[in-house]
Amino acid sequence: MxxxxxxxxxxxxxxxxxxxxxxxxxxxxxxxxxxxxxxxxxxxxxxxxxxxxxxxxxxxxxxxxxxxxxxxxxxxxxxxxxxxxxxxxxxxxxxxxxxxxxxxxxxERNEWYKKRVHITIHRGTGQIGGSVTEINMGETNILVDFGSSLPGSQAAISDDELIKKIFHRRYHPIDAVFFTHYHGDHTGLIDKIPKEIPIYMDETMLEILRVLHRHTGNTAMQDLLANRDGRIHDLKSGQTIVLKDMSITPFFVDHSAYHANMFLFEGAGHTILHSGDFRSTGYTGRSVEIVPQLIREKIYQVDVLICEGTMMTRSVKEEHLLTERKLQEEVSAYMQDHRQLFVVCSSTNFDSLSSICQAARANQLSIYANDYMVDMLKTFRKIAGKYKKVYRLPFVHTIGELKKRHPKEGVVLLGSLLNKKIEDAYTLYERYGSYMSEFNPCLLYSMWRGYLNPDHAAYNEGLATFVKRFGGQVNYAHSTGHADKKTLAKFIEEIAPRKYIVPLHTENPAGFKELKIEDRYKDMVILPKDGWTIEVK
Structure with missing residues (x-):
């Protein structure tokens, strides 16, 4: 038949x-x-x-x-x-x-439904960024992150298809969306979430996103983030939120986005830890050691660890990746002999910007930035400066002051420049050159080098063109925002998951099986594809 x-x-x-x-x-x-x-x-x-x-x-x-x-x-x-x-x-x-x-x-169906524990990584099993994970426990269905794909990513599902699949289905609607941090590959589709669905993020993330979209002109994002209808709910590290039959606890963790979170989910007799993006090399790097301790105090054991693996295809040594403290030391030493310095660094990578600004202060160099970056740094200083001395940033002048003064030395913060076209790169270089006397600039490049590699899918021709304008006067100094293999291995063994390890936010999920971890943890590593659903028993 x-x-x-x-x-x-x-x-x-x-x-x-x-x-x-x-x-x-x-x-x-x-x-x-x-x-x-x-x-x-x-x-x-x-x-x-x-x-x-x-x-x-x-x-x-x-x-x-x-x-x-x-x-x-x-x-x-x-x-x-x-x-x-x-x-x-x-x-x-x-x-x-x-x-x-x-x-x-x-x-029989209702009894099964109360006990079900399902994990679906809608996007992120084979790419960095664009992260969307669905977790179902009993009668509760939540999403962790709702991000847009990074440049060069080969997403298995488009944004439109993803939105339709998750929010336009007839059954098991989403009860809430939780965000780990404010990077666009985790929040880029936030304005596509239906208005009746609650959103959870911490107040730092909300404030940073408000400043960001105040300058992008995205009115849909501005209206959402204004939170007039109260649909955005605040998260506090260590404080548990209960949604129906699921409990969710955020834990502060170090990342290149300040105040990122991991999430612990409890329900239907199981526990799931979603790592989000994390590292141990920033100014709050000890958090990666503290979180396992806090979890052990709260519960006996984690069943499933959903863990980011960005660094599975990257080398700390080859890319000269530094801790933030080492970055500050190297940049400070470099500024002693290079007094006219332009900086390419993400406008929301506050740890690295703090390292660079503190190095400029130590060398008595004035700092300049556009209105957007000045606004961002003021906001960050207000939020984080009360907690750590390194975040009490020196005064940052506007580009208007740079044009007025025409100094022969100083540090100019440019942001990431990832949105610049090729022709803009030439214009930008010449324009800033006219703002400074005795123009003989050097460049500090503090971002991932993949953007400059023409053989990489994420190659950015505009940014690469701008960097080339400086010839040999470029210093590459960067601190990754993600856990290296050694940190991942240590974290896995300290969390000690009981059932499964699910790689996420990585181009090499199979690399988890090559980590220096006990064989029992290697056997727990499973390699689903985007859209597959894992049943936890």
């Missing part, structure tokens, strides 16, 4: 009672995914090609009049088809969510 015939035969045999039951126990997938799952089930059962069966199924579905009745019925077919999974020679691995669910009645 052909696969397509099997499908049509089954659907004609189903009665109204089964259709009604299917509506109550529907699988948590959108309609397109449902058709694909149906085709996969029938193809495997009949030993036929999945793609050919899918084409036939789609053509057949277009002839069906009542789509709501159709898809409810299709879900019932998949539930009946659960038997085919049991007969397979190579069943899915135990961590893979069973795609075909069947229940004998609503009571």
């Amino acid at each position: 052909k696969a397509a015939e099997l499908i049509t035969k089954k659907i004609r045999e189903l009665n109204d009672d089964m259709v009604d039951a299917a509506r109550n126990v529907s699988l948590d997938v959108d309609d397109d995914t449902l058709l694909a799952d149906l085709a996969r089930w029938a193809a495997r059962r009949c030993g036929e090609d999945e793609e050919e069966v899918l084409r036939e199924v789609k053509a057949w579905a277009e002839t069906w009049g009542d789509n709501d009745s159709l898809f409810a019925t299709l879900r019932c077919i998949l539930e009946l088809g659960d038997e085919c999974n049991k007969e397979r020679d190579n069943p899915p691995p135990p961590w893979k969510f069973r795609e075909f669910l069947g229940f004998r009645g609503m009571e």
Whole structure:
């Protein structure tokens, strides 16, 4: 019997009672995914090609009049088809969510629903950035981050497809979205979240995003961040939030975005730790040692660790990556002999900007920046200056002051320049040259070097052109925002997960199996693809 015939035969045999039951126990997938799952089930059962069966199924579905009745019925077919999974020679691995669910009645379904623990990484299993993770515990469904993809990323799913898949489905709506930090690859789609869904972030992140979008002119973001309707809720490190049958606890952690958070999720008898982005090389680097201690005090053990792995494809030694304190030392020494210095550094990398500003203060060099960066640094000084001396930044002058003074020495903060076109690079260099007397500048490049590599997908021609204008007068000094392999290994062993380790935010997830960790942890590493759902048992 052909696969397509099997499908049509089954659907004609189903009665109204089964259709009604299917509506109550529907699988948590959108309609397109449902058709694909149906085709996969029938193809495997009949030993036929999945793609050919899918084409036939789609053509057949277009002839069906009542789509709501159709898809409810299709879900019932998949539930009946659960038997085919049991007969397979190579069943899915135990961590893979069973795609075909069947229940004998609503009571059985409700009991399962209260105990379910599912993790779906919608985007991020094979790329850095664009992060979106869904965690389901019992009756609660939340997202961690809702970011846009970084330049050069080969996303498995587009932003529009992602939004439709998550927010336009009929079943299991999202209860809330939690954000680890303010970088665009984690927050870039925040204004696409439906208005009825609550958002959780700490007040530092909210304030930084307000300043950022005050200068971007994005009115949708400005309206959202104004929080007039109160849908944005504050997070406090170490304070637990309860949503329905899930508990969420944020923990402050060091990152190149100030005041980033990890999240501990508890529910349905399980615990999941989502690391977000973190490191140990910043001015608050000890947090990576403190978090495991705090978690052990709160609970006995973590079941699943969802862990970032940005540095799996990068080398600390080859890229000359420094701690923030070492960065400040090197830059300070460099400024002694290079008194006219331009700086390329992200406008929100406050640790590195603090290192550079403190080095300028030590060398009695005035600092200049555009209005946006001045606004950012003032905000950061107000937020963080009361906690650490290094964050009590010296006064930063505007570019207007630079034009007025025409100094022969000083430090000019330029931001990342990632949005500059090639022609802008030449214009920018000449324009700032006219603002300074005896123009003989050097450049401090304090960002990832991949942007300057023409062989890398993230190559930025405008930025690379600007850097080339300085010839040999470029000093590369950067502190990564992410945990290196040694830090990752130590963190994993201190967290000591009990069941699974799920790589995220990485181009080399398999690299987790090569870390210097105990074999039992290597065996816990699982490698799902974007969109796969992991069932935690």
